Amino acid sequence: MEDFMDLVLARHSCRSYSTRPVEEEKLRACLEAGRLAPSASNRQPWRFVVADTPAAAAGVARAAQAQGENRFTADCPVFIAITEEGERPDLAPIGKVKRQDYRPLDIGIAVAHICLMAQEQGLASCILGWYDEEAVREALGIPPGREVRVMIALGYAAEGETPPQKKRKPFDEAVRYVR
Template identity: 35%
Template structure:
C-alpha cells in the first residue's frame, strides 16, 4: 500500500478484539515513534507501554471512555518540557515533537493491521500520578493499540475532509 492509501485508511478505532498485540509488532510501532523527527533532534518524548490489566484500568479511568480498556495495549506518550526546544519567542515545541512521534506510531500500526485512537481529553495530572511520572514529564497522549473489532468508515476522507482549495494558499495567505 502506498503512503497516501495508508494515511486514508487509518481511522480512530474505538473497538478492539480481545487479542494480544505481538511484541514484534509493538516494537515496530515504538521504533517508528523513536525515529520521528523532533526540533533540534532533542527527542523530548517517552513512551510508557501499559499492558498490565490492573494498570490499564487505572490509566483508562483517567479518560472515562469504557471502550479504552478493551485495547490490549495503551501507550502513554509523554513529553519532557525541560529537554524540548523553545523558539526565540518562547514557544515550546515539546507537544509538537510528541505529536509527530505519535503520528508515526499510528501510521505504523495501521500498516500492521492494528487500530489506534488519539486521546488527549484525559486527566493528565491523575495519569501522571497513576504512572508515577516525575513532575517534568507530562503525559500528552493516550494511544490505545489493538486489532480493530470494527471496519471503520472507508469513505471518511471524502465525506469529512475539506478540499485542497479550502486549505491551501499559494505564495501568501488568502484564506479565512
C-alpha cells in the first residue's frame, strides 16, 4: 500500500483475529516504526514489551479480558504492552516549562506508528485500553509501579472480518480555520 491516506483509511480496530502467527520481520518492522516515533525533548518515554509466543499471548489475552471486555483477543497471537518510562514530567525540559506530562502523548504517537506500520504489512491491530493492569504486569514480568499505559493487539484478521465503519466528527466540527 503506497498512499498514506489509503493506509489511514484502511487501519481500523480489528476485533476478529486468526491464530496465524506473525512473521518475525513484520513484528520487528512495527516495533521499529514505534521506536522511531518523535517525542517531547526526544525522551522516548516508552518500552515495548512484546508477547509473541502462544503462552505469553494467552496470558496477556486473559488479562485483556479480565474486566469482561475484549473477548476477541482470545485468538490474537501478539500483544505489545507499552510501559511509560522516564522521569517525572516536572523534571523533563519541556514538561518543566509547560508543566505538562508529554509522556502519554509521546506514547500515543508511537502507537499510531506501530498500528499504521502493521496495516502496511498486511496485519491487523487494535489498541487496547481495557485490561487488568496487574494481570498484564504479572503475565509480562513488568515491575510494580511501572505503568502499562496502553496495549496493542496484533495479528492477521480472521477470514471474513469486516472493518467497522469509520465514525468520526464531520470535518468542519473537527477543524477550524482562522483566515
